[in-house]
Amino acid sequence: MIDQLFFTYFFVFITFLMVIIMNVVKKNTIRVYAYFFQSLALVMLLSIQSFQQKSIELFIVTMVLFVVKTVAAPIMFMRIVRRSKLNISTSTFLNVPMTLGVLVLLCLFANSEVFSPLRVLLSQWSNISVFLIGGIFMSFFLTFNKKSALSQLIGVLSLENCIFVISRFLNIHELLFLEIGLLFDVLFWIIVGSIFATMIYKHYGTFDITRMQALKK
Amino acid sequence: MELLILFIIPLLSALIILFLGKNKAIINVTSVLAATIELIVSIAIAVQVASLKDVSLTSFLSFNAFGAIILLVVATISFFVTLHSTSYLEAEREKGMLGTKRIKAYFVLLRLFIFFMFVALCSQNPIITWTAIEATTLATVFLITIFDRAADIEAGWKYLIINSAGLLFGLLGTFFFLAQGNGIAVTWIDLTARAAHMDPLFAKFAFVFVFLGYATKMGIVPMHTWKPDAYNKAPLPIVALLSGALLNVAFFGLLRFGAIVDVAVGKSFVHTLFMFFGTLSVVLAGFAIYTQTNYKRLLAYHSIEHSGIIMLGMGFGGIGVFGAILHMIYYALSKALLALASSNIALRYSSSEIHDVKGLFKTLPVTSVLYAIGFFVLMGIAPSGIFFSELYILLAGVNQNIWVALLMLATIILVFVGFVRHFFDMFFGKVPEGIRIGERSKMQFVPAIILTIIILVLGFTAPSILSPLFKQSVIILKGVMP
Helix, strand or coil: CHHHHHHHHHHHHHHHHHHHHHHHCCEHHHHHHHHHHHHHHHHHHHHHHHHHHCCHHHHHHHHHHHHHHHHHHHHHHHHHHHHCCCCECCCECCCHHHHHHHHHHHHHHHCCHHHHHHHHHHHHHHHHHHHHHHHHHHHHHHHHHECEHHHHHHHHHHHHHHHHHHHHCCCCECCHHHHHHHHHHHHHHHHHHHHHHHHHHHHHCCCEHHHCCCCCC | CHHHHHHHHHHHHHHHHHHHCCCHHHHHHHHHHHHHHHHHHHHHHHHHHHCCCCCEEECCEECCHHHHHHHHHHHHHHHHHHHHHHHHHHHHHHCCCCCHHHHHHHHHHHHHHHHHHHHHHHECCHHHHHHHHHHHHHHHHHHHCCCCCHHHHHHHHHHHHHHHHHHHHHHHHHHHHHCCCCCECCCHHHHHHHHCCCCHHHHHHHHHHHHHHHHHHHCCCCCCCHHHHHHHHCCHHHHHHHHHHHHHHHHHHHHHHHHHHHHHHCCHHHHHHHHHHHHHHHHHHHHHHHHCCEHHHHHHHHHHHHHHHHHHHHHHCCHHHHHHHHHHHHHHHHHHHHHHHHHHHHHHHCCCEHHHCCCHHHHCHHHHHHHHHHHHHHCCCCCCHHHHHHHHHHHHHHHHCHHHHHHHHHHHHHHHHHHHHHHHHHHCCCCCCCCCCCCCCHHHCHHHHHHHHHHHHHHHCCCCCHHHHHHHHHHHHHHCCC
């Protein structure tokens, strides 16, 4: 039981840590790997829960999640990175020190009294609320701080991972078909996003969204 | 049975077009037939709901009166858009803008888009509602970029990222609501029943996230930034659906949560939020319309303005709720008319800039009259339906908050002046060289003429099935029962 608690904390921390890494690294490949590890941590969290609850339904959801987030998404993103030779390319609107400063501020905000109602609901998990809420805000920041379309895709998916993580601690029990439906929505989103990223590269020869100036013209 | 048909038809037609749509005749006939059946079934569902019969497929899929009204609006616009799209896409094909493959993709995605809106409207589960609304983003993003130009991709990307990120906050808020119970697979009715026991502070907290998500989809200021670009680049029949149908579907989802919060914390919280963001949207859009030089972007800002007006009506409460429901219907239909007429103008002038469009009365005599009617109906000229809906909202505003009501009135006047300015620029003057005179084909204006007749008739009288639906909807929205 102690081990399960330890691992729960550990995997929540990993999801949080990966958002920080995604925010500060420059290489797209590392960002994709960070997303992979974040998703894997989410899969592990769900595995622990399905084991604890002895729930076959949760185990099925975990398996689907594993396929969608740790297999399909990273493969698609790595293919985009390789095809467009984008290993070192992501610039940000804010430089690294400024980015770190914003991340600290977001964590302070996540730890503020504004979120006290949520901490009440998280009850026994309220001590990790800063990781849960902070991860959400930092993922949102990642989406709009990076100039690369691929990083924005990963930002949205990281935000979605963090929301999935927090939902696991809110004691929500949905029916299997609803959970699977949500995951299929995510899968289609990943496919659509990847197609779009490729279309951007085809038209602009880059993933840099600041180079997209056709609307202004 | 009706509900089953309503779901099967768009999916089946999408599959037929995808696998058997080898030529334009099959694609067009399948699409129009599907849209016709959907409209007939929607009317049948509305009649049943009006007579208080249970219209449900499972405990998760059923219609209430308010949902039935919006279903009628969605199915009506979908019918006219599908009909109009057949000639519109043919014209684009002749201009070399689209091939058969893309036309096929257009109709497949269009039917899927309609399907997801139907699901969102009759869903009794917040997660299904959210998933369906998110799925509309995935279906429409390729419709926005159907012409595959660089600027289309840029607009589509903005639409995808902003809407997805916003809607994820909506999902987070949905989880927060669901976390306040201990049951499995909660329906809206379960949530409302639990609302009285919810922690008021947490209910407010959860609603803020839900509001962020659904208001992004509606294009409420300041989450509106995707809208002008998406409307500018999307095919105009799709703009009719985005503006007339999807906006209402997203607001429907938001109102369902609003009803729960009303029970948990009282009406003032949601009403204040609606009034604040409604005012912000109306004012910003008003100034943008006045200074606008692009008539497609004008449609976008008009959509922002009217979503603000609808939100204000709900925020004012009282007779404003009735005004807001009326406004949702009249605005959706009038906007669809304006978008369809605009598509003929865009086809003829190959430009969305107002200064490129001159002598419209001469070049497109029928379309220009339809555009003018849509124009003035949308402006709320008496005795149009929008005139009455805005009047009800203003009257409610005078009772609730006179300053907000005055601000809304001032903005409506500003929009009117701005719109009339554009009207004279476009309708009169010398026809630019190389612009052909006369309508291209009857199919380009016949659907819009029928829609105009419906709008004008609805301005004076409502069909008998609408009356009980209105009454039940007002009770639902005021009396808080999903």
